[in-house]
Amino acid sequence: MSYEVVLDGKYYLGDLAEEITLEDSLEEIAYRANIRLTVRPGLPAIAPGQEIRISGVPHGSTGMAYLLHPALVWECESERSAGSGKHLNVTAYDRTLYLSKSEDERLMPDGQTAAERLASYASGWNIPLAALPDTGIKLKRSVKRSQSIFSMILEDLKETASKGGELYRPRMTPNGLTLVKLGGNDKVWQLESLESVSQKRTLEGGRHAGEGARQRGKRDEAVSGAGDRQRRDREIRHAAKGAAGLRHRDARPGAQGGGAAAAGLAGNDVGNRARYQSDPSRRFGRAGRAAPVRDIRPAPAGRAWTYAVGAGS
Incomplete structure (x- = not known):
């Protein structure tokens, strides 16, 4: 697959891109891209807040398609080494990230669907909307205390799924904000061969072991204090x-x-x-x-x- 990186709609940086990593996860708020660029004379100044998009030719196709658009530069980090020159690492997110940075308070009436509530949030914050699917499940009355717009949307989507509805996720597209049904992609790819396999092990999640260590520490401290008193x-x-x-x-x-x-x-x-x-x-x-x-x-x-x-x- 060939890729194209466009900054501010006019600077094409595809020839300077050494590496592009696209990351999307159900645990993350927004679609993320990590781009490693070679710094050469004529490279335009790149700063957080600029618009950026990534396009590519999908497998089995002949035309370019948007992979991350609309997106914005969130972070820039430059590095210089004696052997390889200067590089610029750019982190970009789609505009869904703004939903987690904006807070509001709402009183949502009974009988609305998650799609209708999303339209209400977008209207209050002037967020462009694309076509929304009908989530179909009527939600109960809800008091939204001070929290981010993204957490309000997730709360409505979780209630929809708990009442037997489909699972959805908010996604920013070139046409505006919409809801994407999980597992509803048109094309399902079958992986016939593996190029590499990696394994990750972590201590995260070992809460009980950590609590046991803390309890032992408290017991040792108590014994020491009792000895001093004696x-x-x-x-x-x-x-x-x-x-x-x-x-x-x-x-x-x-x-x-x-x-x-x-x-x-x-x-x-x-x-x-x-x-x-x-x-x-x-x-x-x-x-x-x-x-x-x-x-x-x-x-x-x-x-x-x-x-x-x-x-x-």
């Missing part, structure tokens, strides 16, 4: 036991070991308080409550030291 509780209990023993000592000046023991405990608690206050993860428990912090308050002269456990800040 260590903190042990330290608090150990300090409380030491304080209880200290209350039975005589901490008055001159008492044997009393002043030194009290000073040592006070020094340890100052260090412990600084450590707990500098690490927020140790200060707060599961529900965000402040963890107990030791506080040493000096007693009046002649009286024993007291150890208080409270919710310090």
Whole structure:
């Protein structure tokens, strides 16, 4: 098959086209073409938004036919290499893509068909229409919240199919927007031989495996947090036991070991308080409550030291 690429209806770029890839899928919104051009002197400037069309001679025919028309340049990417010179990669879409970029809100009455609703959308947005097939299924009343025109059309077509109607897909043609019946092509080609076979494997769709990994991560985090809380509780209990023993000592000046023991405990608690206050993860428990912090308050002269456990800040 021979191809022809025409830019703005007057620049013929077929001789500069090294590779043309046409892609159409039920999961894609619009018909797409990827064109790789060799950059040579005299090549017109190509920018996104320009009109472009691709024509070709179908197999078994003798005349040119439109393959992608009307279409527009959506993206341009240039590259230069020392061995092969400069190239320009052009991505083009048919104008159905505009349906996904335009949003609206509608209240659709009961009893309309998908074709009638498509005509209503096109009238409100000044979209040219080609001949529309009769989808035949009456649809229920629908409130179209703020969404794209394309999603409104797909919603109507899905309801048509769910009620026993045919499957359709919107398609932009040279005569305007229309609905194409899936599986309704006039010519059905039979592939008698294969030139190449490719296989693709992907992790996409493995949602349960990903959720299992996330759940394991949450369990590990919970175990780690529980270990921190246990260590903190042990330290608090150990300090409380030491304080209880200290209350039975005589901490008055001159008492044997009393002043030194009290000073040592006070020094340890100052260090412990600084450590707990500098690490927020140790200060707060599961529900965000402040963890107990030791506080040493000096007693009046002649009286024993007291150890208080409270919710310090």
